[in-house]
Amino acid sequence: MLMAPFVCEVVRVHDGDGPLWCRNGKKVRVAGIQAPDYESAQPCRTHRAAYVCDDRAADASQRVASRLTLRKRLTCQPVDRSYSRIVARCTLPDGRSLSCAMLAAGAATRWDSYWRRYKMGECR
Incomplete structure (x- = not known):
């Protein structure tokens, strides 16, 4: 059963795909993408062999996610x-998909099985 959409005013960002901590206490994992993280030195699930999850890549991805979301109000649909x-x-305040914005910035890769599962659609 899907929950109702909610507003997340982002107060903290762990890494590029979350969690994003909302002022209301909710923690959000960004749907359909995988960003480099601090927990793994394994290659990311991607077709680009040069894209590796290491601390430097995780730092860059976290900075992009922070720039896009920190202290902003996102509209989120739980899936x-x-x-x-x-x-x-x-959805970012300017109407863009956060997942698509992370992909466009090169800060994450599309996680195809979840992209399809969550019916993410096409990025503009």
Whole structure:
């Protein structure tokens, strides 16, 4: 059962695909993408072999996510749960998809199986 859409005023960003901490206490995992993270030195799930999840890539991705979201109000549509986080399709204040904005910035890759599962659609 899907939850209702909610507004997330982002107060903290862990890494490029989340969690994003909302002022209201919710933690959001950005749907359909995978960003480099601090937990793994393994290659990301991608067709680009040169894209590796290491601390330098994680730092860059986290900076992009912070620039796009920190202290901003996102509109998020929950699509799933992952651990203690809400997996959500989020829209930035300017109307762009957060997932698509992260892809366009080169800060994440599309995670195709979840992209299809969550019916993410096409990026503009």
